[in-house]
Amino acid sequence: MSIVYVGIGEWAASSDPNTKIRTLGLGSCIGVVAYCSISNIGGLLHIALPDSQINTQRAATKPGVFADTGIPLFLKDLQELGVSYQQRLVIKLIGGATIMDANQVFNIGKRNLLAVKKILWANQLGAIVEEVGGQFSRSVELDVGTGITRINSPGRGSWEI
Amino acid sequence: MSTTDLIARRVEDFQPLPIVAMRLLKLMGNENHDARELIQIVSLDAALTLRVMSVANSTAYARMSRVTTMAQAVSLLGEQVVVGIAIGASSPTIYKNELQGYEADVGALWAHSLRTAIAAKEISRRCKTRISADEAFTAGILHDIGKAVINEFLAARLDDIETDLKMNPNRDFATVEREILGTDHTEVGEAMAKKWNIPARLCSAIRFHHKPGEANLEDQPFVYAIHLGDFLSMALGEGTGIDTLVHRLDDNYVKYFDLTHASIESIIAQIQSEFADANSLIS
Numbered sequence: 001m002s003i004v005y006v007g008i009g010e011w012a013a014s015s016d017p018n019t020k021i022r023t024l025g026l027g028s029c030i031g032v033v034a035y036c037s038i039s040n041i042g043g044l045l046h047i048a049l050p051d052s053q054i055n056t057q058r059a060a061t062k063p064g065v066f067a068d069t070g071i072p073l074f075l076k077d078l079q080e081l082g083v084s085y086q087q088r089l090v091i092k093l094i095g096g097a098t099i100m101d102a103n104q105v106f107n108i109g110k111r112n113l114l115a116v117k118k119i120l121w122a123n124q125l126g127a128i129v130e131e132v133g134g135q136f137s138r139s140v141e142l143d144v145g146t147g148i149t150r151i152n153s154p155g156r157g158s159w160e161i
Numbered sequence: 162m163s164t165t166d167l168i169a170r171r172v173e174d175f176q177p178l179p180i181v182a183m184r185l186l187k188l189m190g191n192e193n194h195d196a197r198e199l200i201q202i203v204s205l206d207a208a209l210t211l212r213v214m215s216v217a218n219s220t221a222y223a224r225m226s227r228v229t230t231m232a233q234a235v236s237l238l239g240e241q242v243v244v245g246i247a248i249g250a251s252s253p254t255i256y257k258n259e260l261q262g263y264e265a266d267v268g269a270l271w272a273h274s275l276r277t278a279i280a281a282k283e284i285s286r287r288c289k290t291r292i293s294a295d296e297a298f299t300a301g302i303l304h305d306i307g308k309a310v311i312n313e314f315l316a317a318r319l320d321d322i323e324t325d326l327k328m329n330p331n332r333d334f335a336t337v338e339r340e341i342l343g344t345d346h347t348e349v350g351e352a353m354a355k356k357w358n359i360p361a362r363l364c365s366a367i368r369f370h371h372k373p374g375e376a377n378l379e380d381q382p383f384v385y386a387i388h389l390g391d392f393l394s395m396a397l398g399e400g401t402g403i404d405t406l407v408h409r410l411d412d413n414y415v416k417y418f419d420l421t422h423a424s425i426e427s428i429i430a431q432i433q434s435e436f437a438d439a440n441s442l443i444s
Binding site: 007008009024025026027028029048049050051054055058062065097099100101102103104105106108109111134135136137154155156 | 263264265322323326327330331389392395396397398399400402403405406407409410412414415420421422423425426427429430431433434436437
């Protein structure tokens with residue numbers, strides 16, 4: 001079994017049933033899990049910000065940081081591996097922790113979640129599970145062989161979604 | 162002996178900061194110090210010299226030409242950043258141990274502290290009044306040192322803490338610490354810093370980084386910068402385990418900072434690349 005780690009602004013997609021894809025410490029960031037149970041192809045993307053217009057230079061070097069530039073490239077990689085994503089892709093969203101701020105400046109998790117959903121909808125996709133919000137961080141692991149997605153959070157244990 | 166007495170004794174017995182870090186902090190406390198003295202202190206420590214040079218030549222501080230002398234490195238990084246690196250690199254008993262009481266891995270405290278330092282440095286540039294970005298960096302490095310001491314006392318009560326957090330998911334973790342131990346990591350950290358004669362404003366940042374509104378009025382802009390830097394570090398996934406984001410944001414930061422959606426996202430985009438680069442500085 002090999003484990004592939006995905007950092008902030010990165011993604012991985014695989015058709016190898018002996019691979020697990022993992023990302024650590026999703027705070028206000030969003031982990032997008034996409035899995036096709038027909039072809040057993042799946043992937044995980046770690047988004048940090050909603051919109052690439054804030055820093056187009058950063059988007060050019062690290063498109064996965066932003067929802068609008070990261071998601072299309074992530075879906076393209078899955079398609080190239082053989083996913084017929086519009087019909088079969090199951091999407092799960094994880095992270096987007098809440099930071100309570102009366103000034104609405106630090107609620108980045110909420111803005112990330114809205115942006116991710118908007119881009120997914122534009123690609124005829126919607127999430128079947130949202131493990132989002134709350135005031136804590138989460139790590140995620142996708143088992144490419146089975147599609148099982150596990151969440152882990154310090155002090156809160158581990159659970160499947 | 163009560164838990165708070167045991168913790169106080171542990172603070173007394175805690176290994177002091179290494180001599181090089183103490184000398185640098187003492188030097189920084191003197192506003193009229195000579196930069197050449199700082200260069201001299203750092204240059205006497207071979208491992209530290211290597212660490213400072215590698216930071217200066219990392220992509221976060223990318224320049225057209227390579228930094229080859231300590232004078233160039235100090236001029237590029239700023240004196241306080243060099244002091245921060247010295248503290249982190251030379252204090253493994255604080256930063257490199259596993260924090261079982263926080264369910265955090267080996268090195269998590271250093272990773273969180275370094276990222277808080279980077280974020281506090283950036284956020285301090287958006288302050289309405291002038292505060293030192295370099296000093297904010299050092300405060301970011303030091304803000305959670307109290308966790309190194311109270312960790313083992315929390316570890317013994319981890320089951321109670323987990324149950325508490327499951328029942329009350331929106332608690333403030335410093336309050337949980339206080340209820341269980343009679344003190345919290347900010348108070349213990351301040352006691353350590355005072356014992357080491359760390360300058361008063363840094364002590365204030367350690368003590369009030371979760372309640373910046375309780376700091377002295379004149380220190381508040383500075384302490385809020387550390388408070389916000391801490392939150393950005395946690396939001397970007399670098400906390401210290403169980404207490405990550407389990408704190409309250411003090412939204413009175415608007416008194417001292419002009420921040421909008423766009424400016425905070427711009428800061429995140431910038432520090433996220435510095436965070437990624439910081440990985441090479443952690444090992």
